[in-house]
Amino acid sequence: MNRTNINVKECIICYNEYDFETRKPCIGICGHSICENCKHQMIYSICPHCKREDAFAITTINYQVLEMIQHFKSMQQRLSEDSKGLEEGTCSECTIRSRKLRLCITCAVEAGVLKHDETKKEFVLNIVNNDTEAGLCRAKRIAICGDCALDGTHHEGHKTMQLAVLMSNLEDGIPVVVERKVNDIRDNGNKVFEVLKLKYETTIDSLKIYFEKFKDLPVDERKQHFNNIEASIEKVKDTLALVRDATRRFEMLNEEFEECLDVVKSNKKAVTRVNTVFASMDPVVVAGEFCPNTPLLIGVFNPKNQFWTPSGRMPNPKSNYAVASNKSQIFIVGGIFNGSFLPNVEMYDKDKNLRRDCNRLKRGRTRTSAGFHNGKMYVAGGYDNTYMDTVEVFDPDHGDWKDGPPLKRPRADGAVVSCNGELYALGGFNGKEYEEKIEKLNEQTQKFEVFGEMEGSRAGFGVCTFRGRIYIAGGWSSSSNTLRSVRSYDPMTNSWRDEPSLNKDRKYFTLHATSQTIYAIRGCADSWSQITEVEKFDEDRQKWDIISCTGTPSILEQGVS
Structure with missing residues (x-):
C-alpha cells in the first residue's frame, strides 16, 4: 500500500496505532515517530521515512502524541455519548459507563435541574428560556449510575428517577408546550399590532401638527417648510412599505398553513416537507x-x-x-x-x-x-x-x-x-x-x-x-x-x-x-x-x-x- 501521508496516530513501520503499553510513540531527531516495539527491533537507527542516519539512536517517548491520542479518544467518547440515548452515558461520580443513568431527585432539585410541578404532583425538568436541550444537558452532567445511587453516602435516603422517565414525561407534555407557544405568539402579535397602531397614529398626529406650523413662519420660509414636510411624508411611505411587506409575508404563511391543514385532514398524516431544513445546535x-x-x-x-x-x-x-x-x-x-x-x-x-x-x-x-x-x-x-x-x-x-x-x-x-x-x-x-x-x-x-x-x-x-x-x-x-x-x-x-x-x-x-x-x-x-x-x-x-x-x-x- 502506498502511503504518502503520515498518520500521526500510527507507526510508520508496522502501521499499528500507538498505545500506552508496548507501542508508545518514539520520536526521532528528524521529527518522525515509530512505535516503541519497532524501535527495539531496529538494527540500525535510520529513519524509515526520511532515511536520516542516527535519527532513532536515542529512545525518546513522544508524550505530546500520547496526550493527543488520549484527548482524541475522550472526544470520540463524548461524541458517541451525544449520539446515543439520554439514559446511556458516563456516571458523573464513578465515571463508569451505564446503560441506565439516573438522577438523584434531591440533588437535582438543589442544583436547579429539577423542580416540583404542583399541577402534575411530580418532579419535572427545570427548563430555562424554553431551552429544553440545555436542560437535558444539565441533567446528564449530574446523572449517576445505579451503584452510586445505592452506595453513595451523600445519596442515602434520597429518591432517584431514570433519565428515560424524564424524557418520557417531556414527550407527554409536548402538546401542552406547543399549544402554549401558539397562544404566546398570538398574544405577543396582538401586542405588537396594538403598539404599531398607536405609534402610527402618534406619528401622523405629530406630522400634522408639524405641517400646521407653517402659519407661524414668514412667507419666505414656508417653501422650505413644505419641502421638509414632503420629505417626511416619503419617510412615512417607506415605513408603510415595510409594513405592507410584512402583510404579504403573513398572507404567504397563511396559504402555507392552510395547505398543510388540508393535507392533515385528507391523509390523517403529518405533513412531510423534504425541502425544509431546520437549524439545530449540533456540532x-x-x-x-x-x-x-x-x-x-x-x-x-x-x-x-x-x-x-x-x-x-x-x-x-x-x-x-x-x-x-x-x-x-x-x-x-x-x-x-x-x-x-x-x-x-x-x-x-x-x-x-x-x-x-x-x-x-x-x-x-x-x-x-x-x-x-x-x-x-x-x-x-x-x-x-x-x-x-x-x-x-x-x-x-x-x-x-x-x-x-x-x-x-x-x-x-x-x-x-x-x-x-x-x-x-x-x-x-x-x-x-x-x-x-x-x-x-x-x-x-x-x-x-x-x-x-x-x-x-x-x-x-x-x-x-x-x-x-x-x-x-x-x-x-x-x-x-x-x-x-x-x-x-x-x-x-x-x-x-x-x-x-x-x-x-x-x-x-x-x-x-x-x-x-x-x-x-x-x-x-x-x-x-x-x-x-x-x-x-x-x-x-x-x-x-x-x-x-x-x-x-x-x-x-x-x-x-
Missing part, C-alpha cells in the same frame, strides 16, 4: 483556515459549549477552493495549485474521523461556490481562465456528478444557499463587476431565473439562512477592502435590510446559523492573517459579541487520515 464541521499559503485546517465548532476543536489538516495543498458542510461531513471542492484549476473533491467525516477523495468534478474550477440543497451538493460558477456559469450537482449517496442547469450570469467567489426550500445563487464577481443579480432555481423547469438584486454586491462573503432570511456578512466589494458589514435578504418579499456589523473585517469564513443565533467562525483578515475569534449574533441586543473558545483542549494539529 458543525468547518474549515478553520482559508489562507492560501497554509494547508487547510478542519475543525469542529460546538454551539452548545462554544468550543472549537481542531481535527487536522487536509493533505493536498491548494487555494481558492469552495467549502460545503452537510451533517457530519465537510466537502472541499476545486481550487488552484501551481496554476492548475483543480477538479478534486475531498470529504472529511467528523464522526468517523475519515478523509477520502470523492469522484472529481467534470470541469476543474477555482473560486467556485458550493452548498447543499435537497440532499445534493450544488457547485456553481467559478473561474478557469474564464468566468463560469456552469453548475455541477453531486449526489453523496451514490458519489456521482451530473450537469446542473447553468446560471444566467457567470460569477466567481459568490455563494449558493438553500432557503425556505429554494436554492439561490448570489454575489460574486463576473469579470467586469460585482454581480448584482440574484438567481433562483425553478424546480419545475430546472432552470435558474433572475429573481432579485443584491443592491450592493460583494464577493468572498459568509452566507447562511436564519429564520427565513438569507444573511450575508464580510467579504469584499473592491480589490482593496475587506468588509465587516452584514445584510439580510427576505426571499418572500424580495427585500434587503441592514444588520449590525461584525466586530472584525472578515473574508473566506464560515457563517453558521443554529436554531437560536448566528456564528461567524474564523476566516481571514484583510492582510490574510488568520482570525481565530468567533463572533456570536445577539438578536435581542442587535449586536455581535466576540466569544472565547477557551476550554478547548490544545492538541497537536495532525494530518487527517
Whole structure:
C-alpha cells in the first residue's frame, strides 16, 4: 500500500496505532515517530521515512502524541455519548459507563435541574428560556449510575428517577408546550399590532401638527417648510412599505398553513416537507483556515459549549477552493495549485474521523461556490481562465456528478444557499463587476431565473439562512477592502435590510446559523492573517459579541487520515 501521508496516530513501520503499553510513540531527531516495539527491533537507527542516519539512536517517548491520542479518544467518547440515548452515558461520580443513568431527585432539585410541578404532583425538568436541550444537558452532567445511587453516602435516603422517565414525561407534555407557544405568539402579535397602531397614529398626529406650523413662519420660509414636510411624508411611505411587506409575508404563511391543514385532514398524516431544513445546535464541521499559503485546517465548532476543536489538516495543498458542510461531513471542492484549476473533491467525516477523495468534478474550477440543497451538493460558477456559469450537482449517496442547469450570469467567489426550500445563487464577481443579480432555481423547469438584486454586491462573503432570511456578512466589494458589514435578504418579499456589523473585517469564513443565533467562525483578515475569534449574533441586543473558545483542549494539529 502506498502511503504518502503520515498518520500521526500510527507507526510508520508496522502501521499499528500507538498505545500506552508496548507501542508508545518514539520520536526521532528528524521529527518522525515509530512505535516503541519497532524501535527495539531496529538494527540500525535510520529513519524509515526520511532515511536520516542516527535519527532513532536515542529512545525518546513522544508524550505530546500520547496526550493527543488520549484527548482524541475522550472526544470520540463524548461524541458517541451525544449520539446515543439520554439514559446511556458516563456516571458523573464513578465515571463508569451505564446503560441506565439516573438522577438523584434531591440533588437535582438543589442544583436547579429539577423542580416540583404542583399541577402534575411530580418532579419535572427545570427548563430555562424554553431551552429544553440545555436542560437535558444539565441533567446528564449530574446523572449517576445505579451503584452510586445505592452506595453513595451523600445519596442515602434520597429518591432517584431514570433519565428515560424524564424524557418520557417531556414527550407527554409536548402538546401542552406547543399549544402554549401558539397562544404566546398570538398574544405577543396582538401586542405588537396594538403598539404599531398607536405609534402610527402618534406619528401622523405629530406630522400634522408639524405641517400646521407653517402659519407661524414668514412667507419666505414656508417653501422650505413644505419641502421638509414632503420629505417626511416619503419617510412615512417607506415605513408603510415595510409594513405592507410584512402583510404579504403573513398572507404567504397563511396559504402555507392552510395547505398543510388540508393535507392533515385528507391523509390523517403529518405533513412531510423534504425541502425544509431546520437549524439545530449540533456540532458543525468547518474549515478553520482559508489562507492560501497554509494547508487547510478542519475543525469542529460546538454551539452548545462554544468550543472549537481542531481535527487536522487536509493533505493536498491548494487555494481558492469552495467549502460545503452537510451533517457530519465537510466537502472541499476545486481550487488552484501551481496554476492548475483543480477538479478534486475531498470529504472529511467528523464522526468517523475519515478523509477520502470523492469522484472529481467534470470541469476543474477555482473560486467556485458550493452548498447543499435537497440532499445534493450544488457547485456553481467559478473561474478557469474564464468566468463560469456552469453548475455541477453531486449526489453523496451514490458519489456521482451530473450537469446542473447553468446560471444566467457567470460569477466567481459568490455563494449558493438553500432557503425556505429554494436554492439561490448570489454575489460574486463576473469579470467586469460585482454581480448584482440574484438567481433562483425553478424546480419545475430546472432552470435558474433572475429573481432579485443584491443592491450592493460583494464577493468572498459568509452566507447562511436564519429564520427565513438569507444573511450575508464580510467579504469584499473592491480589490482593496475587506468588509465587516452584514445584510439580510427576505426571499418572500424580495427585500434587503441592514444588520449590525461584525466586530472584525472578515473574508473566506464560515457563517453558521443554529436554531437560536448566528456564528461567524474564523476566516481571514484583510492582510490574510488568520482570525481565530468567533463572533456570536445577539438578536435581542442587535449586536455581535466576540466569544472565547477557551476550554478547548490544545492538541497537536495532525494530518487527517
